[in-house]
C-alpha cells in the first residue's frame with residue numbers, strides 16, 4: 179500500500195508515457211468506476227436514448243416505457259455492429275446492419291430470416307446490462323457490476339452541494355467548451371489536485387485567492403479543495419475580477435476518482451470531464467450549468483468563461499511541458515510537498531490500489 183506523504187515518491191513516469199499502461203488503466207480503472215457520460219435531460223422521456231463510449235466500450239443509455247433508465251452494451255449480438263448512434267427517441271432499438279431489433283429493455287424482439295439456426299433461442303438473447311445512475315444533471319455508467327454504488331463514491335458531496343444552495347436537479351445546461359491537450363490524462367488530474375502551482379503559474383488567479391488558507395481534504399474516492407477568495411486591499415486591488423466582500427464568496431471544488439471534477443459556486447456549477455484519447459493525448463470537457471432564479475434562468479456570463487479559459491490555457495502549457503519532461507530518460511519519480519500536494523498523493527495511492535499487480 180501507500181507510504182506516508184512525507185516519505186512517498188510520485189508514481190513512475192512510465193505510467194504516463196507507456197501506451198500499454200493506458201490499456202491496463204481502461205480495464206482496471208475506466209471500466210470499474212462511475213463514468214459521467216452525458217446529461218440526464220437527454221434521456222428524460224420514455225424511449226429517449228444516448229449512445230456513448232466508456233474508454234472505447236460502446237454503451238447505450240435508454241429510458242424505458244416504464245420510466246426506468248437502463249444502460250446496455252451498444253453492440254449487436256449478431257455480428258457486433260454498434261446499434262444506436264448519438265441521441266434520439268425510439269420505440270425499439272434496431273441494428274442498422276441486418277435489422278435485428280431489441281426492446282427498450284434490451285431483449286431481442288426480431289431477428290429476420292433466422293429460422294433453422296440450431297442451439298439458439300431468440301428469447302435468450304439480450305444486450306448485456308451495465309449499471310447506470312443519475313445525480314443532478316449527470317448520467318453515470320459503470321461497466322462493472324461489483325463496485326460500490328454511486329452514492330457511496332460521492333459520499334458527502336451531495337449534502338455539501340445542497341448546503342451551498344445549489345439545486346442539482348434543476349440546473350440548466352448553458353455552455354460547453356472542449357480542450358485537446360498533449361499530455362497523459364493523469365498529468366491534467368495531478369495539476370488540478372494542488373494549489374502549489376498557483377503563485378508561479380497562475381498569477382491572476384493567485385491574486386484572487388487567499389493562498390495561506392488554501393487546503394485540500396481527501397476522502398475515500400474523492401478530494402475537495404478549499405480556496406477562499408481574498409478580501410480586497412483598499413487602493414491596491416482595482417484590477418481584481420471577483421469583488422468578494424459581498425459576503426458570498428463560498429465555493430466548493432471536488433475531484434471524484436478518477437476523472438470527474440465539480441466546481442460549485444453560489445450561482446453556477448461547472449464540471450470537468452477528463453478523457454484519455456491516447457496515452458499522451460487528453461480531451462477535457464468543460465460544461466457550465468446555471469441555477470434557476472425565480473422564473474428565468476440566466477446563461478453563464480462570457481466573463482466567467484473567459485476567466486476559466488485564461489486559467490486553462492496556463493494549465494495546458496504546464497501539462498504539455500510536464501508530459502515532455504516525463505518522457506525524459508533523466509526522470510522517473512519525484513517527491514511531494516507535504517503542505518501542498520496531499521491531494522496528488524491521494525490520487526496516486528488510488529492509482530496504486532486499482533493498478534495493483536499489473537505494472
Ligand code: FES
Nearest residue numbers: 254256257273276
Ligand atoms: S450485426 Fe446487428 S443485425 Fe447483424
Ligand SMILES: [Fe+2]
Nearest residue numbers: 369375380493
Ligand atoms: Fe492550474
